[in-house]
Amino acid sequence: MFPTETSERTDPLTIQLYGFWRSNAAFRVRVALALKTLPFEEIEVDILSGRQFDAGYAEVNAEHVVPTFVHDGHRIFQSLAIMEYLDDLQPEPRLLPAEAKERAYARSLALVSVADAHPLVVPRVRKHLGEAFGADAAAIGAWCSHWAREGLATYERLLTRRPASPFALGAAPTVADICIAGQIVTADLYEVDVSAFPRVMALGKRCFELPAFADAHPFQHPGYKNRTAEN
Amino acid sequence: MFPTETSERTDPLTIQLYGFWRSNAAFRVRVALALKTLPFEEIEVDILSGRQFDAGYAEVNAEHVVPTFVHDGHRIFQSLAIMEYLDDLQPEPRLLPAEAKERAYARSLALVSVADAHPLVVPRVRKHLGEAFGADAAAIGAWCSHWAREGLATYERLLTRRPASPFALGAAPTVADICIAGQIVTADLYEVDVSAFPRVMALGKRCFELPAFADAHPFQHPGYKNRTAEN
Numbered sequence: 001m002f003p004t005e006t007s008e009r010t011d012p013l014t015i016q017l018y019g020f021w022r023s024n025a026a027f028r029v030r031v032a033l034a035l036k037t038l039p040f041e042e043i044e045v046d047i048l049s050g051r052q053f054d055a056g057y058a059e060v061n062a063e064h065v066v067p068t069f070v071h072d073g074h075r076i077f078q079s080l081a082i083m084e085y086l087d088d089l090q091p092e093p094r095l096l097p098a099e100a101k102e103r104a105y106a107r108s109l110a111l112v113s114v115a116d117a118h119p120l121v122v123p124r125v126r127k128h129l130g131e132a133f134g135a136d137a138a139a140i141g142a143w144c145s146h147w148a149r150e151g152l153a154t155y156e157r158l159l160t161r162r163p164a165s166p167f168a169l170g171a172a173p174t175v176a177d178i179c180i181a182g183q184i185v186t187a188d189l190y191e192v193d194v195s196a197f198p199r200v201m202a203l204g205k206r207c208f209e210l211p212a213f214a215d216a217h218p219f220q221h222p223g224y225k226n227r228t229a230e231n
Numbered sequence: 232m233f234p235t236e237t238s239e240r241t242d243p244l245t246i247q248l249y250g251f252w253r254s255n256a257a258f259r260v261r262v263a264l265a266l267k268t269l270p271f272e273e274i275e276v277d278i279l280s281g282r283q284f285d286a287g288y289a290e291v292n293a294e295h296v297v298p299t300f301v302h303d304g305h306r307i308f309q310s311l312a313i314m315e316y317l318d319d320l321q322p323e324p325r326l327l328p329a330e331a332k333e334r335a336y337a338r339s340l341a342l343v344s345v346a347d348a349h350p351l352v353v354p355r356v357r358k359h360l361g362e363a364f365g366a367d368a369a370a371i372g373a374w375c376s377h378w379a380r381e382g383l384a385t386y387e388r389l390l391t392r393r394p395a396s397p398f399a400l401g402a403a404p405t406v407a408d409i410c411i412a413g414q415i416v417t418a419d420l421y422e423v424d425v426s427a428f429p430r431v432m433a434l435g436k437r438c439f440e441l442p443a444f445a446d447a448h449p450f451q452h453p454g455y456k457n458r459t460a461e462n
Contacts (some may be wrong), residue, residue, distance in 0.1 A: 016297070062389045062392060074332055078338065078339040078343070082335070085332075104313070105312075106308040106314065107315060111312060111345070113343075116296070120350060132374055132377070146363070159292070
């Protein structure tokens with residue numbers, strides 16, 4: 001059901017993205033592609049129905065996760081690695097600052113969601129909570145809400161430590177803003193009370209005023225409207 | 232109990248690392264610093280006793296995690312951001328390949344542990360499993376072993392897809408090998424049966440034959456020998 005390697009496009013101008021409406025990591029890459037105005041074709045992998053474990057997709061992505069980015073027949077996985085690659089592929093507008101300390105800070109902010117908050121709410125973790133602890137849907141939802149809030153709380157503390165600026169590192173969005181916006185998306189999905197996070201939400205508002213962010217939101221994705229009761 | 236901002240060294244040749252013997256993220260940075268032969272002073276933050284939440288350290292690291300890297304009075308958090316910064320600070324030996332697609336692959340491999348496997352076994356998650364599900368030590372240990380194995384299984388599948396080479400991307404270790412070795416360290420801590428992962432363990436053997444890796448292993452850290460019953 002998935003394109004085989006030979007059916008993936010090898011035209012250097014063609015980008016394909018294996019993604020899913022609800023995937024936070026796919027959201028990040030959709031925003032990054034839109035900020036760079038790089039057109040792409042999205043191939044759906046229903047991660048809520050376990051399609052990431054199908055043999056066809058396991059061949060595409062050995063980790064059994066989305067997104068997988070395909071450019072010129074070359075596959076890249078892990079959203080932060082993909083966004084960094086996009087900066088190599090087409091440097092402007094930059095998703096990472098040019099100055100080393102600022103670039104490190106952008107990566108640090110990105111990793112708060114990528115490496116700490118978001119990994120705790122992905123499908124395989126939700127599933128294993130049920131298997132290991134008999135957690136029901138309400139308990140799993142509470143777990144996810146907890147970590148969604150923790151991520152936003154960390155971002156709130158971090159944003160208060162720098163002079164106010166439109167985006168996390170200055171006048172233009174970077175990978176930091178993309179990942180903060182992604183953390184807000186997780187909060188949206190779990191209906192988290194965000195009133196304690198005014199700096200984060202003000203930054204999020206500026207992000208989602210941009211079509212690159214707004215159009216990439218899971219609730220704007222065609223897959224959201226076509227979702228089944230299961231997902 | 233922690234150095235205040237003014238007591239942190241601002242000598243550009245001085246590097247300080249807030250770390251802890253058991254922290255996998257601190258292990259990664261210790262290896263990276265050793266590969267680059269950059270001397271550093273390690274400041275212990277006992278994350279098993281909750282010292283990362285003390286007001287003094289909360290000022291150093293708003294995320295309440297280790298490691299925090301301090302160079303020339305500038306602080307950087309998140310191990311992958313720190314390792315990338317080290318490549319900017321002192322390019323040789325490179326921790327990330329020069330070619331864009333290879334660099335993306337190195338980051339992807341690193342993120343399998345940094346963003347997927349390791350975040351599931353950190354202290355705050357182990358603690359919350361107890362709070363949310365009443366998990367006891369045995370159940371938490373089983374949870375950690377499960378994700379330690381999952382990380383190794385992903386690495387095993389990935390390593391079989393490329394021609395064999397001494398390290399993940401070729402003749403010299405990169406951030407990929409550092410993070411794979413870190414995943415092996417997690418397996419060591421949870422006494423995981425690693426017999427199903429021969430490629431990973433062969434790569435790990437080559438890594439730990441290097442003093443940069445061997446000396447950074449938690450079990451070689453002075454803090455391990457001085458640990459209390461609690462940790």
